[in-house]
Every structure is written in C-alpha cells, then in structure tokens.
Amino acid sequence: MPYTYIVRCADDSYYVGSTWDLEGRVWQHNSPDLGAAYTRRRQPVTLAWSCWYDSIEEAFLFEKRVQGWSRKKREALIRGDFEALPDLSRRAAVQRRMADGGGFEAQA
Structure with missing residues (x-):
C-alpha cells in the first residue's frame, strides 16, 4: 500500500x-x-x-x-488541523494583514 x-x-x-x-x-x-x-x-x-x-x-x-509547505503548515497536517491549512497557504504578508484587521482596505 x-x-x-x-x-x-x-x-x-x-x-x-x-x-x-x-x-x-x-x-x-x-x-x-x-x-x-x-x-x-x-x-x-x-x-x-x-x-x-x-x-x-x-x-x-x-x-x-x-x-x-512551511513548517507551520506541516505541523497543522500532523495535528489533523485541516481547517488551518488554507490560511497557512497564504503568503506571510497576507497572513499578517488578516491578523491585523482582516482583509484589504480601499485606497482613496
């Protein structure tokens, strides 16, 4: 197998x-x-x-x-934390932005 x-x-x-x-x-x-x-x-x-x-x-x-994959993403797989995998796929800059308030702001 x-x-x-x-x-x-x-x-x-x-x-x-x-x-x-x-x-x-x-x-x-x-x-x-x-x-x-x-x-x-x-x-x-x-x-x-x-x-x-x-x-x-x-x-x-x-x-x-x-x-x-990153170490964090591998560890989520090992833990069986499948819900975390999509967020861990994002670039570090996107993850920081999401943690700081989530999402993108409109620019004037």
Whole structure:
C-alpha cells in the first residue's frame, strides 16, 4: 500500500517522503546507511504522520506538495488541523494583514 509520510528528526526538523512499505522505510531512515542522506545525519527519526493512497503516483504527488509547505503548515497536517491549512497557504504578508484587521482596505 503506498503512503506519504512525515518523520520528525532528532534535530526537530521534518522529512517528507513516499513509500510502499511505511514500517520498512522508517527503519531505513534510522539505519546508518540505507535512509536518505538528510535523515542519516539527523537520527533517530520517528513517524509523525502518514496517509495511504490508492496509487504510488498519488502518494508521490502529495509528497511533492507537502515538501513545499512551511513548517507551520506541516505541523497543522500532523495535528489533523485541516481547517488551518488554507490560511497557512497564504503568503506571510497576507497572513499578517488578516491578523491585523482582516482583509484589504480601499485606497482613496
């Protein structure tokens, strides 16, 4: 069964991947020579989030999407806070403007 997953590394960073064998892949990330170079330097890693898909193509596409997300957005996904995801997609300037009063003001 194909999965997209996020592991939390020992340095508190995140690594996003996709795989057919979730348990085996997390084990590889914790091995001295089989995991990704990024996780080999940041062991141990623990599984923070995963989701299965009908095809490896879907899992890979979601992996690539999540790799582009901010830390805050990844953490919302891990928490299951799906309502927060759209707001976290907005640029930082838009987020600040929304927090300061919400929205756009008409210019004279």
